[in-house]
Amino acid sequence: MDDTDTKAERTRRRILDAAAHEFAVHGYGGASLRRIAAAAELKVGSLYFHFKTKDDLVGAALADGVESARLQLVAGLRAVPADATPQQRLRAAIRSHLDALHASDDRATAVVRMVDTLPPNLRAAHSTSERRFGRVWLDILRKGQIDGSVRPDVNARVLRDIVVGALNSTSSANPNTLKDLAQFADTLATLVAPPPAAIPSGRR
Amino acid sequence: MDDTDTKAERTRRRILDAAAHEFAVHGYGGASLRRIAAAAELKVGSLYFHFKTKDDLVGAALADGVESARLQLVAGLRAVPADATPQQRLRAAIRSHLDALHASDDRATAVVRMVDTLPPNLRAAHSTSERRFGRVWLDILRKGQIDGSVRPDVNARVLRDIVVGALNSTSSANPNTLKDLAQFADTLATLVAPPPAAIPSGRR
Amino acid sequence: MDDTDTKAERTRRRILDAAAHEFAVHGYGGASLRRIAAAAELKVGSLYFHFKTKDDLVGAALADGVESARLQLVAGLRAVPADATPQQRLRAAIRSHLDALHASDDRATAVVRMVDTLPPNLRAAHSTSERRFGRVWLDILRKGQIDGSVRPDVNARVLRDIVVGALNSTSSANPNTLKDLAQFADTLATLVAPPPAAIPSGRR
Amino acid sequence: MDDTDTKAERTRRRILDAAAHEFAVHGYGGASLRRIAAAAELKVGSLYFHFKTKDDLVGAALADGVESARLQLVAGLRAVPADATPQQRLRAAIRSHLDALHASDDRATAVVRMVDTLPPNLRAAHSTSERRFGRVWLDILRKGQIDGSVRPDVNARVLRDIVVGALNSTSSANPNTLKDLAQFADTLATLVAPPPAAIPSGRR
DNA sequence: AATGAATGAGAATTCATTCAT
DNA sequence: GATGAATGAATTCTCATTCAT
Numbered sequence: 001m002d003d004t005d006t007k008a009e010r011t012r013r014r015i016l017d018a019a020a021h022e023f024a025v026h027g028y029g030g031a032s033l034r035r036i037a038a039a040a041e042l043k044v045g046s047l048y049f050h051f052k053t054k055d056d057l058v059g060a061a062l063a064d065g066v067e068s069a070r071l072q073l074v075a076g077l078r079a080v081p082a083d084a085t086p087q088q089r090l091r092a093a094i095r096s097h098l099d100a101l102h103a104s105d106d107r108a109t110a111v112v113r114m115v116d117t118l119p120p121n122l123r124a125a126h127s128t129s130e131r132r133f134g135r136v137w138l139d140i141l142r143k144g145q146i147d148g149s150v151r152p153d154v155n156a157r158v159l160r161d162i163v164v165g166a167l168n169s170t171s172s173a174n175p176n177t178l179k180d181l182a183q184f185a186d187t188l189a190t191l192v193a194p195p196p197a198a199i200p201s202g203r204r
Numbered sequence: 205m206d207d208t209d210t211k212a213e214r215t216r217r218r219i220l221d222a223a224a225h226e227f228a229v230h231g232y233g234g235a236s237l238r239r240i241a242a243a244a245e246l247k248v249g250s251l252y253f254h255f256k257t258k259d260d261l262v263g264a265a266l267a268d269g270v271e272s273a274r275l276q277l278v279a280g281l282r283a284v285p286a287d288a289t290p291q292q293r294l295r296a297a298i299r300s301h302l303d304a305l306h307a308s309d310d311r312a313t314a315v316v317r318m319v320d321t322l323p324p325n326l327r328a329a330h331s332t333s334e335r336r337f338g339r340v341w342l343d344i345l346r347k348g349q350i351d352g353s354v355r356p357d358v359n360a361r362v363l364r365d366i367v368v369g370a371l372n373s374t375s376s377a378n379p380n381t382l383k384d385l386a387q388f389a390d391t392l393a394t395l396v397a398p399p400p401a402a403i404p405s406g407r408r
Numbered sequence: 409m410d411d412t413d414t415k416a417e418r419t420r421r422r423i424l425d426a427a428a429h430e431f432a433v434h435g436y437g438g439a440s441l442r443r444i445a446a447a448a449e450l451k452v453g454s455l456y457f458h459f460k461t462k463d464d465l466v467g468a469a470l471a472d473g474v475e476s477a478r479l480q481l482v483a484g485l486r487a488v489p490a491d492a493t494p495q496q497r498l499r500a501a502i503r504s505h506l507d508a509l510h511a512s513d514d515r516a517t518a519v520v521r522m523v524d525t526l527p528p529n530l531r532a533a534h535s536t537s538e539r540r541f542g543r544v545w546l547d548i549l550r551k552g553q554i555d556g557s558v559r560p561d562v563n564a565r566v567l568r569d570i571v572v573g574a575l576n577s578t579s580s581a582n583p584n585t586l587k588d589l590a591q592f593a594d595t596l597a598t599l600v601a602p603p604p605a606a607i608p609s610g611r612r
Numbered sequence: 613m614d615d616t617d618t619k620a621e622r623t624r625r626r627i628l629d630a631a632a633h634e635f636a637v638h639g640y641g642g643a644s645l646r647r648i649a650a651a652a653e654l655k656v657g658s659l660y661f662h663f664k665t666k667d668d669l670v671g672a673a674l675a676d677g678v679e680s681a682r683l684q685l686v687a688g689l690r691a692v693p694a695d696a697t698p699q700q701r702l703r704a705a706i707r708s709h710l711d712a713l714h715a716s717d718d719r720a721t722a723v724v725r726m727v728d729t730l731p732p733n734l735r736a737a738h739s740t741s742e743r744r745f746g747r748v749w750l751d752i753l754r755k756g757q758i759d760g761s762v763r764p765d766v767n768a769r770v771l772r773d774i775v776v777g778a779l780n781s782t783s784s785a786n787p788n789t790l791k792d793l794a795q796f797a798d799t800l801a802t803l804v805a806p807p808p809a810a811i812p813s814g815r816r
Numbered sequence: 817a818a819t820g821a822a823t824g825a826g827a828a829t830t831c832a833t834t835c836a837t
Numbered sequence: 838g839a840t841g842a843a844t845g846a847a848t849t850c851t852c853a854t855t856c857a858t
Contacts, residue, residue, distance in 0.1 A: 007842070027321035030233015033828065045830080046843050054828065113320050116376035117231035151395075158391045165373025166366045172320035173365075187362045191355075195399020212817070237853060249855080250818045258853060416838070435729035437642015441832060453834080454839045462832060521728050524784035525639035559803075566799045573781025574774045580728035581773075595770045599763075603807025619821070645849065657851080658822050666849065 012050050014040040016107075019061045023110035028058065028117045058114070059125055065111035066129045069100040072108075073136055086149030087193065093140050094185045097167045102181060112171045137164055141192075151194040163192060216254050218244045220311075223265045227314035232262065232321045262318070263329055269315035270333045273304040276312075277340055290353030291397065297344050298389045301371045306385060316375045341368055348396075355398040367396060420458050422448045424515075427469045431518035436466065436525045466522070467533055473519035474537045477508040480516075481544055494557030495601065501548050502593045505575045510589060520579045545572055552600075559602040571600060624662050626652040628719075631673045635722035640670065640729045670726070671737055677723035678741040681712040684720075685748055698761030699805065705752050706797045709779045714793060724783045749776055756804075763806040775804060 018039035022031045033054055037044045051057040076096025080089050100108040118126065137160045144150030150159070166188060170181065222243035226235045237258055241248045255261040280300025284293050304312040322330060341364045348354030354363070370392060374385065426447035430439045441462055445452045459465040484504025488497050508516040526534060545568045552558030558567070574596060578589065630651035634643045645666055649656045663669040688708025692701050712720040730738060749772045756762030762771070778800060782793065 011842080025321065026233045027231045028234060029230045030321055032826085034826080043844055044828085045845070048829070049842060116317050117229070117234055154391045154394055155387065158387050159395075161373070161377075161388065162370045162392055162395065165371075166369040169365070169369025169373055183359065183362055184365065187358045188366055190358055191363075191366065191395045215817080236851080238851080247819055248853080249820075252854075253817060419838080433729065434641045435639045437638045438640060438729055440830080442830080451840055452832080453841075456833075456835095457838055524725055525637065525642055562799045562802055563795065566795055567803075569781070569785075569796065570778045570800055570803065573778040575777075577773070577777025577781055591767065591770050592773065595766045596774055598766055599771075599774065599803045623821080644847080646847080655823055656849085657824075660850070661821060 008050065011040070011042070015042070015047060015050055015057070016061055016064050017105060019057055020065060020106040020110040023058070023061055024106035024113050028114040028119075028122075031058075033057075055119075055122055058118075058122060061107070061110055062114065062122070062126045063129050065107040065109075066126075066133050068104070069097070069108040069111070070133045070136055072096050072100040072104065073133075077140070086144060086147040087189070090140070090144055090149045090192065091185065091189050093137070094163075094167065094188055097164075098170065098181050098185060101168070101171050109171050112168045134160065134164070144192075148194060150192055159192065163188065212254065215244070215246070219246070219251060219254055219261070220265055220268050221309060223261055224269060224310040224314040227262070227265055228310035228317050232318040232323075232326075235262075237261075259323075259326055262322075262326060265311070265314055266318065266322075266326070266330045267333050269311040269313075270330075270337050272308070273301065273312040273315070274337045274340055276300050276304040276308065277337075281344070290348060290351040291393070294344065294348055294353045294396065295389065295393050297341070298367075298371065298392055301368075302374065302385050302389060305372070305375045313375050316372045338364060338368070345396075352398060354396055363396065367392065416458065419448070419450070423450070423455060423458055423465070424469055424472050425513060427465055428473060428514040428518040431466070431469055432514035432521050436522040436527075436530075439466075441465075463527075463530055466526075466530060469515070469518055470522065470530070470534045471537050473515040473517075474534075474541050476512070477505070477516040477519070478541045478544055480504050480508040480512065481541075485548070494552060494555040495597070498548065498552055498557045498600065499593065499597050501545070502571075502575065502596055505572075506578065506589050506593060509576070509579050517579050520576045542568060542572070549600075556602060558600055567600065571596065620662065623652070623654070627654070627659060627662055627669070628673055628676050629717060631669055632677060632718040632722040635670070635673055636718035636725050640726040640731075640734075643670075645669075667731075667734055670730075670734060673719070673722055674726065674734070674738045675741050677719040677721075678738075678745050680716070681709070681720040681723070682745045682748055684708050684712040684716065685745075689752070698756060698759040699801070702752070702756055702761045702804065703797065703801050705749070706775075706779065706800055709776075710782065710793050710797055713780070713783045721783050724780045746772065746776070753804075760806060762804055771804065775800065 015036065018036045019031075021039065022036045026032070033047055034044055036057075037047050040047075047057070051060065073093060073096045076092050076099070077089060080092045084092075101112070115123070115126070115130075138156060141150050141156045141159055141163070145152045145156060150156075170184060173180070219240065222240045223235075225243065226240045230236070235258075237251055238248050240261075241251050244251075251261070255264065277297060277300045280296050280303070281293060284296045288296075305316070319327070319330070319334075342360060345354050345360045345364055345367070349356045349360060354360075374388060377384070423444065426444045427439075429447065430444045434440070439462075441455055442452050444465075445455050448455075455465070459468065481501060481504045484500050484507070485497060488500045492500075509520065523531070523534070523538075546564060549558050549564045549568055549571070553560045553564060558564075578592060581588070627648065630648045631643070633651065634648045638644070645659055646656055648669075649659050652659075659669070663672065685705060685708045688704050688711070689701060692704045696704075713724070727735070727738070727742075750768060753762050753768045753772055753775070757764045757768060762768075782796060785792070
């Protein structure tokens with residue numbers, strides 16, 4: 001709808017993709033507009049037609065990255081068959097998050113690599129979309145505590161921070177073999193799941 | 205004994221501390237030798253008497269940071285009274301790690317903020333000390349699985365990655381209230397602990 | 409008649425006005441086509457429909473500015489009642505010149521702010537219209553030497569340079585109060601007038 | 613005394629001289645640090661060892677220029693023989709001012725070429741030294757009104773503005789022949805001098 | 817052991833200008 | 838008549854680094 005496929009729109013996309021990669025590799029402070037422009041097949045000056053300033057581009061990349069991860073998360077959940085068990089839903093969420101970081105482009109990774117070194121103004125602007133993303137995970141875990149896929153004896157918010165923190169920490173792992181990530185996902189799901197005894201009869 | 209407190213040795217310490225702060229705030233790519241020198245009350249050129257290049261300083265700061273965290277970890281464990289329960293030992297470890305990130309200087313934080321954007325050569329050099337640090341946590345968790353303070357149904361190595369990942373992810377949280385961190389530690393300990401039912405007889 | 413009020417003509421006027429302001433504020437070297445375009449409510453590229461190059465626009469603004477000042481000068485003189493004294497005519501000229509710089513738009517000021525830093529080619533092109541303007545003042549002063557409103561014991565050309573120089577120098581004065589300018593005009597007129605004793609009898 | 617002839621001091625002088633020329637030719641907005649550096653036989657980056665920013669250099673050049681003109685003015689006056697007539701003293705002042713603009717380096721000219729297009733902050737900083745310079749001329753004229761070398765029937769302050777304005781306006785005149793300037797000086801002195809008839813016999 | 821003074825490369829940003837639409 | 842999109846050169850400024858003192 002707003003996705004009018006104008007030339008500018010397409011160039012902007014190319015820039016954002018190139019920027020995501022640059023930010024993912026070099027972080028906020030180490031990123032170079034020169035390299036971003038080159039990767040987007042533009043001259044540096046041309047970037048400024050699309051983004052007023054470097055921080056403007058950073059802001060756009062952050063929003064883009066979080067939104068991309070959020071969409072991947074909800075899409076992953078929506079793809080779970082209706083008759084799936086709550087456990088399967090939880091695992092789908094974990095898998096989606098990991099996929100956003102490892103199996104897709106660099107948009108989500110860029111966010112993880114930039115957040116801790118952002119200057120205050122950018123951090124503030126970013127926190128809004130970050131919160132929105134956090135709410136999705138909070139929902140997942142809270143519902144899980146109700147439907148029995150998540151242990152109910154811990155604060156959901158804190159649990160969310162642990163889960164998301166652990167997931168994001170995989171971003172710096174070297175070329176993760178799929179197997180490693182799968183095991184990571186499994187283990188995390190196990191930790192989050194209610195302890196066996198607490199699981200109502202039918203579960204075993 | 206090697207702690208020869210020469211003038212150079214003291215200056216080197218000042219530089220490393222200033223560098224830790226700079227790296228913690230700006231990351232690898234965004235750090236400036238000029239600012240580091242200023243914070244260490246030196247002129248830029250003088251840095252080169254103590255470190256051959258920026259990457260040399262980065263390497264030293266990384267080693268320093270990991271070593272500092274490792275020492276804080278083992279010190280924290282050693283401080284646990286001999287008659288403490290295994291659970292208490294685990295919590296002490298968690299607390300020590302969080303303290304290294306939040307209650308001490310920036311040496312440990314600097315590491316966390318730099319690792320993901322390190323250039324390959326530095327990353328390689330760093331991986332050794334990182335592994336050494338990882339082994340400490342691996343030990344803790346493995347022993348925990350034996351003494352009953354850590355759930356035995358998960359791979360210790362993967363569990364270690366999750367725990368350390370979650371702990372490190374707190375480094376970007378804004379001025380953490382002590383309470384938040386305490387709750388974070390508690391919850392993490394709960395997740396890692398064996399599920400109540402799974403703990404054989406005497407435990408309940 | 410040639411004042412065909414086409415759309416292009418109107419836009420051109422808007423550009424020239426915006427340019428005058430920009431040149432008055434920033435001088436030749438500091439002026440930006442982007443700001444001029446913005447002030448004229450156009451995009452930069454659109455300027456090029458009306459002016460082939462920046463220097464072309466500068467040339468037009470210079471001509472426009474001098475012509476505006478010249479017209480204001482002759483208009484000011486023409487407005488003097490036929491029965492006015494020569495002194496009144498002289499004062500009217502001075503007042504007109506000051507008004508062009510302070511009470512009107514920035515067209516005359518733009519000229520004053522640009523002339524000394526013009527590149528040779530533009531300076532050459534400009535000198536023609538400047539000379540034309542200078543001739544008006546020369547006429548005024550020469551006639552004044554004849555009709556007794558200007559002291560006859562000085563070279564008219566040099567006097568012109570002094571008078572015009574002094575008048576133009578007011579352009580950089582901060583928000584001139586009208587009173588200041590009036591006193592400036594009075595004093596200048598006094599200096600230029602023939603010394604009392606030199607005034608022929610009948611004049612009183 | 614403070615003129616310690618260090619290497620930095622000498623380089624700074626070279627930069628200021630080069631800057632004066634650049635500013636005199638191109639004005640504030642049109643000046644280029646590249647050209648200044650080249651003229652001072654330095655690389656651009658090296659300028660920053662001596663001046664923190666372009667505006668810092670501009671500020672220094674302005675102060676340097678005004679001070680240079682002021683010193684030339686007082687030196688010119690001091691050089692007048694004690695038995696000289698008041699008229700001769702006045703002419704000496706005029707000549708000194710013109711010399712500062714035409715016969716010396718570009719330091720004074722740079723000021724004249726920059727003042728009207730200075731950004732507010734620089735203008736404010738500059739106004740102080742400008743006022744100090746203005747006071748010298750005010751003194752000259754006031755004393756002149758007492759000793760009979762300056763007509764007493766005009767406000768000294770306004771007269772100062774006219775005189776200085778006229779003098780400064782010569783800065784844009786093309787390669788002034790010495791003769792032109794001499795005549796300019798003579799004529800200006802004539803205008804400023806008391807009208808012959810007005811000087812009553814014994815200076816009553 | 818540290819400073820002073822410089823360098824060359826690269827940073828982000830703005831410039832005037834072009835040209836297809 | 839005007840805009841959208843891009844370019845290449847220039848802008849100021851900061852970087853890590855060197856080396857004589």
